[in-house]
Amino acid sequence: MATQSDRSGFGQWLLIGYREIASGIANWRIVHLMGISDLRRRYARSRLGQFWLVASTGIMVVVLGAVWSMLWKMPAHDLMPYIAVALVLWTVITGALGEAPTAFIAAGPLLLNQGTSYSTVILAVLYRQLLIFLHNVTIAVLILIVFRRPLGAEALLAIPGFLLLLLNIAWPTYVIAIASTRFRDLASVVSNVLVIAFLVTPVFWEETQIPPEHNWIIRANPFALLLSLVRDPILGKVPEGSAWLVASLLGLVGCLLTLVLIGKYRHRIIYWL
Amino acid sequence: MAEITLQNVSVDFTVYTPQTRAIKAAIFTKLGGRLAPHNQTITVRALDDITLRLRDGDRLALVGHNGAGKTTLLRVISKVYPPVRGSVDVIGKLACYTDIMLGMEPEATGWQNILFRCVFMGLTFSEAKALTPAIAEFSELGQYLDLPVRTYSSGMFLRLAFAITTAVQPDIVVMDEMIAAGDAQFLDKAQRRMNELLARARILVLASHSEAIIRAFCTTALWLEKGRVRMIGSVADVLQAYLTPGGDRYQSCRS
Numbered sequence: 001m002a003t004q005s006d007r008s009g010f011g012q013w014l015l016i017g018y019r020e021i022a023s024g025i026a027n028w029r030i031v032h033l034m035g036i037s038d039l040r041r042r043y044a045r046s047r048l049g050q051f052w053l054v055a056s057t058g059i060m061v062v063v064l065g066a067v068w069s070m071l072w073k074m075p076a077h078d079l080m081p082y083i084a085v086a087l088v089l090w091t092v093i094t095g096a097l098g099e100a101p102t103a104f105i106a107a108g109p110l111l112l113n114q115g116t117s118y119s120t121v122i123l124a125v126l127y128r129q130l131l132i133f134l135h136n137v138t139i140a141v142l143i144l145i146v147f148r149r150p151l152g153a154e155a156l157l158a159i160p161g162f163l164l165l166l167l168n169i170a171w172p173t174y175v176i177a178i179a180s181t182r183f184r185d186l187a188s189v190v191s192n193v194l195v196i197a198f199l200v201t202p203v204f205w206e207e208t209q210i211p212p213e214h215n216w217i218i219r220a221n222p223f224a225l226l227l228s229l230v231r232d233p234i235l236g237k238v239p240e241g242s243a244w245l246v247a248s249l250l251g252l253v254g255c256l257l258t259l260v261l262i263g264k265y266r267h268r269i270i271y272w273l
Numbered sequence: 274m275a276e277i278t279l280q281n282v283s284v285d286f287t288v289y290t291p292q293t294r295a296i297k298a299a300i301f302t303k304l305g306g307r308l309a310p311h312n313q314t315i316t317v318r319a320l321d322d323i324t325l326r327l328r329d330g331d332r333l334a335l336v337g338h339n340g341a342g343k344t345t346l347l348r349v350i351s352k353v354y355p356p357v358r359g360s361v362d363v364i365g366k367l368a369c370y371t372d373i374m375l376g377m378e379p380e381a382t383g384w385q386n387i388l389f390r391c392v393f394m395g396l397t398f399s400e401a402k403a404l405t406p407a408i409a410e411f412s413e414l415g416q417y418l419d420l421p422v423r424t425y426s427s428g429m430f431l432r433l434a435f436a437i438t439t440a441v442q443p444d445i446v447v448m449d450e451m452i453a454a455g456d457a458q459f460l461d462k463a464q465r466r467m468n469e470l471l472a473r474a475r476i477l478v479l480a481s482h483s484e485a486i487i488r489a490f491c492t493t494a495l496w497l498e499k500g501r502v503r504m505i506g507s508v509a510d511v512l513q514a515y516l517t518p519g520g521d522r523y524q525s526c527r528s
Contacts, residue, residue: 029392030376037378044380044421113372114393115352182289267355271286 013263020262024119031120034107035127050135058139061087064204072209077147084143085231086203088136089162093169093223094194095129100173101180101187108273118262118269122174126166144234154233161229161239167251168226171258178265181272197223222250275365275444275475277327277350282359284320284345284500319345320356321500327476334487334508335480336515337497343480346497347371347447350478365444365475368394370452373438374430383418383425383433384409390437404440411466412436413459432459439466445476451486484512 024031042053064087065080072079100122104111107121144151180186201223202210210217218224229247232239320342327333335343348354349361351369376393377386387408391401409418412433414425422430435454454463471477471490481487487494487508494511496504504511 029398033376033389033392040378041380109372110375110393112348112353113351113375114369270354272289 010260013260014256016263016266017259017261020117020266021119021259023117024123027117027120028123030116031123031127034121034124035131038128039131053132053135054139057087057091057136058142061139061143068204077149081140081143081147081149081235082206082231083204084140085234086227088133088140089165089227089230090198090201090203090223091136092129092133092165093226094198095132096126096169096173097176098191098194099125099129100176101190103173103177104181104269104273111270111273118177118266119174122170122177125173125177126170129169130166140234149235151234152236154236154238157233157238158230160244161226161233164229164244164247164251165226168222168247168254171251171254174258175261178261178269181269197221201227203227225250275329276362277325277364277445277476277478278360278362279323279325279349279356280360280362282320282323282325282349282356282361283318284342284349284354285357286317286319288315288317319500320349322359323349323500323502324359325495325502325505327478329475331493332471332477332491333479334491334494334511335478335497336482336487336494336511337503341497342500343497344371344449345500347449347478347480350445351447363445367445367447368438368441368443369447370438371447371449373452374434377422377430377434379423380421382421383412383414386422386433387418387437390434391441394438394441396441408436408440411440411462428455431455432463435463439463439470442470442473444474446471446474446478448477448479448481450481451479451483451490484516487512 039053043050046052061080061084065076065083068074068083069076069079103121103125104118107116107124110116111118111121176186176190180190200217201221202218207218207224207228225243225247229239229243323346335346337343345354347369348371349356350363351367351371352361352363353369355361374390376389378389381389384405387405388398388401391404391408392398396404412418414429414433417425417429422433425433431454435452438452451467453460453467477490479487479491491508494506494508494515495502496511496515504514
């Protein structure tokens, strides 16, 4: 370890991190196969594999939407599309971050028997969540059609919004994967944090329902910011410029820090497995 | 040209556990690597100052007790374990046969698995498709290839894995025990294929406990003991010293 850290500084770590990501992208074929393997298992032995994949999201949207609109006497026309879009996005967030702690451990046989870059594993996690997302999108589309919510021109902003969301999911996934391979307790911490995050993020309630004095819950919540960048354009609202700026900065700084972290700990990860 | 160069390579394993102390007693046995104190945690020195240079034509056997560092050394050569000290340089296409089923999926058919396994070995999809007929023919699985491999017997599964893995010729072969597959008749064919593959490989590194296999495939042997090179030389010399009863107690041979 002495020699490793002697000749490595900040720039060196960045370079190692960059190479690590590049070699993961070069492994795109393996990423693809690892990503679809979970989906393939779902499809393999049931005729309705893809249906079961979206069913849980669909049921959640419909039940939550129905109960909430009754409880709060809000029109389902407003609430249901809001919840549908938010929940489909939340599934991506919680899917990637929830899978992150065990990502390297689950890929142990690959990492131990064939020198493979760690980013291959992370990209596979993200790719899989993206594929699941594409299944779940049908729910959101169905709800938007049923409640006659046509998309406006501003809906196009949801695309850069989604890319920013992915970027800001990608780097924490990598960080969590590295850290919780070393500190196994983190897996439990992450799953608990995700439950709390689900409750304090406007997924099934609207930002306007929070009393103004508690508004910091939303402003300090990066998940709320990322969700709004995708959901608001779809529901006909243009997110503020500051929201874009903050999300971009978060992504940029996060990615740089992650590259440094990768560079610094890359050569230790395999020993933690 | 293929080449493997290890320069003063050391590998430490840190034992991460709250009960490090309880585990300490268990590790202090004849087996395993050397223990080096490292703050509060326990560090096992799996490899200690290994220098090794292999070139075209070298056939190296690794011998030693369980926990002597054979598999660790194979993983250092395969670039899985970055050494804590020292450097590793490998020139040439390396194939590590420690898990020949890597990438295979029980739910997928034999045909799909040929593709998956090939891609995991580093082929493109079109290269894999081009190799598929030859692999299918060699495996002799016929119509079974249309079925999910979870329906295969373990022998059939292994046979398929073997057929795929040995369909690609690497420059350097790294193996933890000789791989083989199949019933008596297939075994013969598999052995012939393996012999050809190993003959064409530029460098072979094989960890094995089988004297016969080492004598058949290797020319040089390295005797690892507690992560150190105890002896390196011709297979005949090293095996004689290693297999002599009590031979492992002659500390004077330590190089």
